[in-house]
Amino acid sequence: QKIKKLKIETWLLTGDNKGVAHAVAKEIGIDRVISEVLPNDKVAVIDDIKSKRIVGMVGDGINDAPALVCADIGIAMGNGTDIAIEAADITLLNGELSNIIKALELSKQTFFVIKRNLFFALIYNIIGIPVAAMGLLSPMIAGTAMVFSSISVLLSSLTLNKFRM
16 A cells, blocks of 8 residues: 555566465555466566566565566565575565565655755855865865865765664
8 A cells, every 4th residue: 555655556476376366466455466477477577567667576586586687676575585685686684565665765765865965065066166266265175165065965874874664
């Protein structure tokens, strides 16, 4: 439900039989089901979906590893196989699916902090470089300003430590 609120379409891509796959999908509210898929066919399905939208793949087994590599974002469950963990971009350590939402929130917050840091660095350079070029700023003051700029970026980045999984 939380994933649907984010307007993310969910699919179940599994090697399990059709009955089991549809029962699981119905139970947890998955939008689409593709069942009885072999590992290599999972890659083909992911490639097909990738031609239309960004794909995130969540998996935990050796059979999921090729699809995790193929997806735009591969997410492995920490209690899965080493091969799946190695193939994925993100590993959820405790294997809780709810942590997918937290990982998305953390990535959005990280992106926000990066943009904020770039904004302040740009402001510093837009003001500092012309003033220094005109000779109105001593090198000592410019160096000090640069240190404060770096410290502000560092402190801004440290706000991510407040984020808890």
